[in-house]
Amino acid sequence: MIDVILVFSLGMFIISITLSMYRMVVGPTIPDRMLALDVVSYGLTVVMGIIAVISGSPYLIVISFSLALWFFIGALYVARYMEGEQIGD
Numbered sequence: 001m002i003d004v005i006l007v008f009s010l011g012m013f014i015i016s017i018t019l020s021m022y023r024m025v026v027g028p029t030i031p032d033r034m035l036a037l038d039v040v041s042y043g044l045t046v047v048m049g050i051i052a053v054i055s056g057s058p059y060l061i062v063i064s065f066s067l068a069l070w071f072f073i074g075a076l077y078v079a080r081y082m083e084g085e086q087i088g089d
Helices: 002-026 028-056 060-081
Strands: none
Touching: 002 028, 028 060
């Protein structure tokens, strides 16, 4: 039963990533595109986590967490850049 739920949620996340990629390409403003990029990156992290649970591989969970950390740091840098601050300040 849990496998069915995981596969269903995997499909839902793939659909949401696809819709967010469309928003990233078509988005009318730069902040819309950046938000869509964040959604896609965290969605890919969740998809990796679901695949790790399905396959039983603990290494994918570690990679997923480290990617989420890098995506978060990247989002902080982009937000500071969009505010006009220097990265080193």
